[in-house]
Amino acid sequence: MMETVFDQLSTQCVAKCDYAKTGLHWSVFLPASEIVRAAKLLYKEECFLEDITAIDVKEGYLVVYRFNHMDRPCRVALRVLVPHAAPKLPSISHVFHGAEWHERETHDFYGIEFSDNPNLVPLLLPADLDVHPLQKEEGARASLADLLTPCEVLRAEPGFDLLTPKAEEEGKKAKTAGAEATGA
Amino acid sequence: MRNEKLDLVTGDFYTQNFQKGARENTLILNLGPQHPSTHGVLRVLLELDGEYVLRAEPVLGYLHRMHEKMAEVKTLVQYMPNMGRVDYGHPLAWNWAFAGAAERLGGIEVPERAEFIRVISTELNRITSHLLWWGAYILDLGAFTPIMYAFDDRERLLDMLQILTGSRLTYSSFRIGGVCADINDKFIELCKDFIPYMRSRLPMYKALVTDNIILRKRVEEIGVFDQDMIRRYGATGPVARGSGIDYDVRRAEPYSVYDRFDWQVPVYQKGDAMARYLVRLDEIEQSMRIVEQALAQLPEGKIIVDKAPKYTWKAPKGEACFPVEGGRGLIAVHVISDGGKTPYKIKLRAPGFSNLSLFAEASRGTLLADSVAILGSLDLIIPEIDR
Numbered sequence: 047m048m049e050t051v052f053d054q055l056s057t058q059c060v061a062k063c064d065y066a067k068t069g070l071h072w073s074v075f076l077p078a079s080e081i082v083r084a085a086k087l088l089y090k091e092e093c094f095l096e097d098i099t100a101i102d103v104k105e106g107y108l109v110v111y112r113f114n115h116m117d118r119p120c121r122v123a124l125r126v127l128v129p130h131a132a133p134k135l136p137s138i139s140h141v142f143h144g145a146e147w148h149e150r151e152t153h154d155f156y157g158i159e160f161s162d163n164p165n166l167v168p169l170l171l172p173a174d175l176d177v178h179p180l181q182k183e184e185g186a187r188a189s190l191a192d193l194l195t196p197c198e199v200l201r202a203e204p205g206f207d208l209l210t211p212k213a214e215e216e217g218k219k220a221k222t223a224g225a226e227a228t229g230a
Numbered sequence: 231m232r233n234e235k236l237d238l239v240t241g242d243f244y245t246q247n248f249q250k251g252a253r254e255n256t257l258i259l260n261l262g263p264q265h266p267s268t269h270g271v272l273r274v275l276l277e278l279d280g281e282y283v284l285r286a287e288p289v290l291g292y293l294h295r296m297h298e299k300m301a302e303v304k305t306l307v308q309y310m311p312n313m314g315r316v317d318y319g320h321p322l323a324w325n326w327a328f329a330g331a332a333e334r335l336g337g338i339e340v341p342e343r344a345e346f347i348r349v350i351s352t353e354l355n356r357i358t359s360h361l362l363w364w365g366a367y368i369l370d371l372g373a374f375t376p377i378m379y380a381f382d383d384r385e386r387l388l389d390m391l392q393i394l395t396g397s398r399l400t401y402s403s404f405r406i407g408g409v410c411a412d413i414n415d416k417f418i419e420l421c422k423d424f425i426p427y428m429r430s431r432l433p434m435y436k437a438l439v440t441d442n443i444i445l446r447k448r449v450e451e452i453g454v455f456d457q458d459m460i461r462r463y464g465a466t467g468p469v470a471r472g473s474g475i476d477y478d479v480r481r482a483e484p485y486s487v488y489d490r491f492d493w494q495v496p497v498y499q500k501g502d503a504m505a506r507y508l509v510r511l512d513e514i515e516q517s518m519r520i521v522e523q524a525l526a527q528l529p530e531g532k533i534i535v536d537k538a539p540k541y542t543w544k545a546p547k548g549e550a551c552f553p554v555e556g557g558r559g560l561i562a563v564h565v566i567s568d569g570g571k572t573p574y575k576i577k578l579r580a581p582g583f584s585n586l587s588l589f590a591e592a593s594r595g596t597l598l599a600d601s602v603a604i605l606g607s608l609d610l611i612i613p614e615i616d617r
Contacts, residue, residue, distance in 0.1 A: 067334060069483075069551035069562070094461040097584075099577045101566060112579075114560075116461070116470065116477035121553075144463035147587045155298065165247075170294040170616060173243035179299050180575075188568045195548035 048072055048120055051087045055080050059202040059209065063123075068195050070112075072122040075208065078135035081111070081126055085138035085145075088113050088122070095138075096121070098148035100156045102182040103190045105208060107133050107156055127208065128158065137163035155180040244289045248275045256284060261602075263292045269366075269605070270612025274589075276598070283601050286593040288586055293616040301576035306332050306565070307406060307541040309576070313563075314400035316578060317614035319359040322352045322395075323556035324614075325404035327563040330485065330552025332406045335545040335567055338538075343531035344408035345486045350421075350524045351394045351403065353517040357428075358387045359557035360510045367507070367606040368439060371448050376439050383431060386424050393417045406543070408534025413525075421525060425518050432515065440511065449503040453592055453604035456501060463591075464584040467559025468513070469608060472506035474499040479555035491523040503607035510609070544571055551579075558582050558609050582608075582615045 048071075052060050058075040065071055076084055096112040111124040128135055137160040139146040149160040150169035157178035160166060167173065191211045199209065241249065241258075249258055256277045263273040271292035277285040297312050304312075313324040326348060333340060340348075361384050365377030388398045394411055395403035403410045439445055460470045470477050478495040480488045496512035498505035547569040553562040559581025566575040585608045593601040 067337075068549055069331070069334065069553060069564075070549070089461075092461060094466075095464045095584075096560065096562065097464075097577065097579045099564070099575075101575050112562075112564075116475050116482070119482040121551075142462055142464070143591065144465075144584050144587045147583065167244075167247055168291070170291045172291065179296060180302075188574060192547060193549065193566050193568055193574055195550070 048091075048122060051084075051091060054087060055084050057201075057203075059199060059206050061197040061199045061202075061209070063197040064195065065121075068197075069121065070123050071120045073125065073194070073197055074122065075125045075127070075202075075206070078126050078128060081124065082136050082138055082141065084124055085111075085141040089141050091115070092117070093122070095142040095144055095148070098145060098152055100152050100158055100180075101190075101193070102156060102180065102187060103193065104187045105190055106130055107158055108190060109135060109152065109158060111138070133158040134161060135159075136161055139163050154178065157181060244273075244275060244287075248277070248285075248287055251285065252277055253279075253284065255279070263289075269610050272586075272610065272612050272615075274605070276601075278598065281597050281599075283593050283596050283598055286590050286601065288589055290612075290616055293612050295613075295617070297578060297617045298576055301573055303572060305541055305543065305572055306545055306567075307539050307543055309573075310404065310406075311400075311402040313404075314397070314402035315613065316580070316617055317556065317558075317561075317582075317611050318399055319362060319609075319611040319614070320352075320355055320557035321399075321401045322348075322355040322404065323554050323561050324563070325402060326352060327552050327554040327556075327561045328565075329404040329406050330554065331550045331563050331565040332539075332545060334550035334552055335548050335565060336406070336539065336543075337546075338407050338535055340408055341532045341535060342487070342529050343412075344533045346524050346528050347394065347409045347413060347533060348404065349486055349488065350413070350521050350528075351391060351401075351409070353520045353524075354387055354391055355401070356517045356557050357514050358384050358391070360514050361387075363510060363557070363609045364435075364507075367609075368445070370602055370606040371445065373439070373445075376435070379431070379435070383428060386420070386427070390417055390420045390424065393420075405534055405538055407538035408532070410534070412533050413528065418525065421521065425522055428514070428518060432511070435511070440507070446504065448599075448603050449507060449607065451500075452503045452600050453596070453607055454501045455588065455592060459588060459591065463588040465559065465588055466581050466584065467556070467609075468506050468509040469559065469585050471495065471497045471509045472607075473501035479553050479560050483553050485552070485554070487524075488520070490527065491520050493519045493523075503603050506607045506609075542571070544569060545573070556581055558585060558611065558614065578617050580614045580617060582610050582612075586610055586615055 061073045063070040093113045101108045106127045106129045109126045113122045154171045259276045261274040263271040273289040275287045313328045314321040361380040365380030368376040395401040476497045493516045496509045545567040549566045551562045551564040562579040564577040568574045
């Protein structure tokens with residue numbers, strides 16, 4: 047089952063999602079260095095790759111890999127955060143050959159580089175286009191915690207804060223609550 | 231590539247990129263983007279050794295309209311017509327995938343009658359999609375008559391769907407919260423006439439086309455995909471079911487009221503083009519069974535929720551998808567909202583995109599005519615692949 051797969055990886059966070067609300071069963075955050083191993087483990091489990099995409103957030107580009115299984119349906123979203131300044135991670139197209147095209151599309155739209163993708167030329171956009179259309183302006187980016195539906199975190203490494211809402215708001219709330227309590 | 235005699239560099243970026251791996255004495259040929267079959271604007275670069283395809287590379291993007299960017303500048307309600315244009319074969323399935331995702335985000339429950347209307351219209355749309363595929367596939371293989379018969383049947387279906395949707399091809403009749411139009415007596419009359427009529431046509435198609443020795447020689451044992459290949463490329467729908475994988479989203483991730491009807495998922499084991507062909511023809515019959523039962527069980531009620539989202543509706547923050555079984559396979563529209571006027575991001579997961587990606591591997595070493603038969607058996611609708 048999926049939990050045994052996640053146990054074999056050094057994950058940053060493993061969370062169970064509310065399927066009825068999101069359509070996802072699992073949401074797992076990984077470092078870029080683990081994604082190829084994760085793909086190999088899921089291949090051994092006979093999963094298939096639904097798609098690869100990215101979300102442009104304040105913290106970086108969140109590359110999302112969605113896997114599923116044909117006999118035991120289970121939608122797993124593997125999430126890898128890469129920085130805006132150096133959006134690079136390894137390709138999984140040597141494990142799931144269909145990933146070659148999904149990675150090319152993600153590169154077209156976001157400029158993310160998948161090293162050792164065998165053919166990282168534009169797939170959908172013109173070959174001579176020099177913009178990546180789905181990149182967001184600095185001011186338009188939201189924080190990841192403000193986008194994803196809250197899920198049940200099973201385990202997270204210390205210091206993992208991508209899913210916690212912005213601290214300054216919590217601090218403000220605490221201050222107002224404190225002020226009201228003292229009647230100031 | 232360099233034309234030695236004329237000292238010219240010919241071919242565009244993709245031809246030159248493709249040519250880098252060419253062997254000696256092979257011919258680099260473009261199949262498309264304009265060619266006499268109704269796949270759409272698909273270009274396939276081929277390296278040929280005589281009639282044998284050594285290498286093939288589909289080149290996409292000729293119909294790319296950046297739907298995912300359009301989603302970021304339109305409100306969710308305004309985006310529905312885009313879903314009709316993504317896949318002209320089975321647009322109602324795309325409508326459903328998108329409406330379902332928005333409803334999941336907004337916590338909106340669709341009335342029962344609307345669910346039934348959604349099932350009926352989507353299944354009738356599946357039949358039109360498979361008929362179009364069937365006619366065009368046989369046309370690819372060289373027969374000119376079946377497409378005329380298929381389109382004649384489609385005319386009756388389009389009359390029915392026009393009552394429910396107002397359109398003939400690029401339907402956007404689903405609304406977030408229900409559907410836009412109700413079933414009336416005229417529709418029921420047309421439907422009650424259509425189903426027996428179609429059932430009488432299918433044996434004729436079998437005798438004329440499916441059992442035809444010329445067709446059988448063209449598609450039997452051509453393009454065998456094993457289950458590992460299906461999984462490596464994420465191919466779904468009839469492509470997977472023709473290789474013995476019993477995977478249909480309507481059964482794997484049940485939605486709406488499909489579980490109230492008695493119907494089968496056709497699965498064939500051989501994995502060749504003929505198996506995929508038979509899966510789709512059987513699905514026409516199964517869709518008719520679903521429509522019959524749905525009409526018989528149709529409840530009274532509203533066709534859309536009260537206070538259905540208007541065009542200024544903002545979805546609450548969150549992420550949702552609603553996977554649906556389209557004519558070509560698993561369709562999923564992932565909507566990510568930050569609670570603002572327009573969605574933060576929408577990802578359109580097109581089944582044809584994954585299905586086509588296995589063509590490069592599948593066509594290696596085949597005869598050119600056989601690679602065309604394989605391409606047709608994938609049931610490609612290019613607007614869905616390019617989006």
